[in-house]
Amino acid sequence: MKIVIAGAGAVGSHLAKMLSNENHDITVIENDRERLKNIGSSFDILTLEGNASSIGILREAKIKKADIFIAVTQSESVNVASSILAKELGAAKTIARIDNQEYLFPVNRELLIKKGIDYMIYPEMIAAKEIVGLLSHAGMSDVVDFSGGRLHLYAFRLEENAPIINKTLIDISDPDDVLEYRAVAITRNEKTIIPRGHDMFQEGDLVYVITNKGGVNNLLRYTGKENIEVRNIMILGGSRIGVRTAQDLGDQHYVKLIEIDREKSYRISNNIDNALVINGDGTNVDLLNQEGLSSMDAFIAVTGNSETNILSCLLARKMGVRKTIAEVENMDYIPLSENIGIDTIINKKLIAAGRIFRFTMSSDVTTIRCLTGTEAEVMEFVAKQDSPVTKGSLRDLDFPKNAIIGGVVRGNSSFIANGDTVIKPSDRVVVFSLPGSISTVGKFFN
């Protein structure tokens, strides 16, 4: 697939790397020469120096033949303008990154679609949604819902009291015939494996499990975690993510939001009436204590600074906060932060990349998520009439070793897949895949 990406910032570079590893033809447009040089010499992509909203540059990027145009520059107006131009010049599909909720209102959306922007992503809003979702499963590191909640992917870290430590997959398999959950991946020492029957769980593993609706309670028993009821929440940083999260949480929870900038604090408190806005330095321990850090159920650090977020989460944890969520934008810090005890990492790049990645798949993908704890991706496919995946039981299919089918949603029911499962057309299938295998997996659903 021919893909043109405008903007080699964090999201753009991540997409370029990921998509070029999946064998797509990538052209990146960026006006910062230094940035271009960096990605041009380390990934197999074509780079073009210039402004993405210039028609000449878009032509040079062969936009006419492009299957997808992705605008993820820092500037929203460039993204919108270049997407409209790209569509006009012949790009088959356009995606623009925005940071303005107004565009997403149905009326305005229609207008923009008519102008040629097929899809808009607003990473901050998605991040806020994810944070809210996570807080209702506070024992888990990560949660992904599929098919409106008929299947879930949970990620949790095994602590020393977890009953399944040192047991193999066979040991814990359900004695009854009906499977309610299945471990699809284990991340250990920054490497992710797809466990087979004799692989053993160890302390500190990050385990990814697919469950159906009923499986969740049993799962908690095995992990040694109890579900924490979250009432009191402290949010550090009045960034877009912070404000949106506070807005979404405020009615059911008691939320305190700490922002360092005085002007901004006033503006935020003007916009949010269901949360308490506090003007102060979040790295000031006294201030945090005064505001009752130790009585918080969850601490969410979403300042623009990854280091501040990580450190303040550690502090919160030390003070006894049971659920900590940090926004970490530096990809190299992610495994590190998870290892030192931060429950969940939020990363805008991965969020945006996951949403965009979906459009590059030729098969019918309804959900795709890049996970923060691992390089792997989890996807929900819809099997078609003659998809190769329907041609036999999973055991007999030559499914890639680096991917695993976790669960299946058929009509209104859902079940966990095993070797005997036969996928039927129009089933929704949840697949967990390590990088590099995604296109092969996609072929099974074509």
Add this chain to the structure above:
Amino acid sequence: MKSGMLNTRMVVNILGFLLIIEGLFMFLSIPVSLLYGEGDFVIFLLSGGITILIGGVSYFFSRNAEKNIYRREGYIIVSMGWILFSLFGTLPFILSGSIPSMAGAFFETMSGFTTTGATILDDIEALSHGMLFWRSITQWIGGMGIIVLSLAILPLLGIGGMQLFIAEVPGVTYDKLHPRIRGTAARLWLIYIIFTFAETVLLWIGGMDIFDAVCHSFTTMSTGGYSTKNASIAYWDSPFIQYVIIIFMIIAGTNFTISYFALHLRFDKVYRNEEFRYYLGFILLFTFIIGTGLIFSLNLKPEESFRVSLFQVVSILTTTGYVTYDYLSWISILGVLILFLMFFGGSAGSTSGGVKIMRVVVLIKNSALELKRLIHPNAVIPVRFNNQLLDTQLITNVLAFISFYLIIIVISMLGMSALGYDLDTSLGSVIACIGNIGPGIGGVGPMNNYNHIPDIGKWFLSLLMLIGRLELFTVLVLFSPEFWRK
């Protein structure tokens, strides 16, 4: 894997693969030998077999290597790849006894792969057709590059492929013709093959037999300069053949990106390329000066003197090294002009060697602007090329390249003179080898060859050819302590 450690397995893996490719190329000589009823097809079968066997074993035992390679692996793979290619490439010469000495065979093969075209053979025509064909093939593979070839046919890891490509095709800046390196490599080879084929047909029409036409197309398009005749192109004494070869030498010395655009009829891109205009400009300027000089000094007819002049200027500028006339017999100033051209080389991104036109132009522009900077110390005076401002980093790189180039030449001259050679021969042999030209001046002029150089000198000159072909840094970086520091 820790950073700082070399991914040796992957290096072995890729080198093994390269050798398999080389072995297959050796097999190409078998049908030639059989066609001419020569018995040495056995030699090629044996040489190819040994090469494929060793390559295959290395490839097989390292197949589980981690696929990630970085810059350092890139430099090692490319440098070692070229050395191994030359080592195994000697097998046909050694096994058949065509060139009995190891140093000689290595020199001849390295001279082939690096498209230098310097020979140690006193009587080229004594070689069998199979051997001559192998000699031409080495130049043809080396012209576009062994890594570029393997990238085009081997689905190497994208990122790893990038590192290898940069190490083998350093250039000043590199252009990609396609988002994927594999696509770029494939397009480059396709253009290369198209031109080679076109030239073969034209030479054949011009009166060469098909064997000579193929061999000379191989060595023209690669700017190599190996001929199948002792007298080189002068053997045919045909203006038509000379003009055909001139045109294709000019094409071979042009950035292949430009040829790509020309073949796609996008002439605006061709015309706007500043390096290309300078390249043609230099050719015309030197041809005019030397041609005029020849009219007066040798009393040649105007057409002949300009043809001789054009042929020699293009042959030296593109570092091909074909000869139609002994330029050392000309009046001194014309010979010195030819020596000048030996420094220049063709365009960046072509198959030619030398400093490359773009670097020369950047050097001249920057030096001229330096004078302006002296007068206006606070002025911002950037260097422009192709209507674009050049990074200071790029300019530094160009200056470093030229400095290294000159330093290496001076030190190597010292080495050659220590072997007892006079100034002319020392300078000529060094500049002709590092510039991948072939014939130099003095004792290695167009009417002589390199056979009289002692073994140690042959090994040394072989190294110079490699350094020149990989544009200095890829090989030199291996000698820096920083490279090996953990």
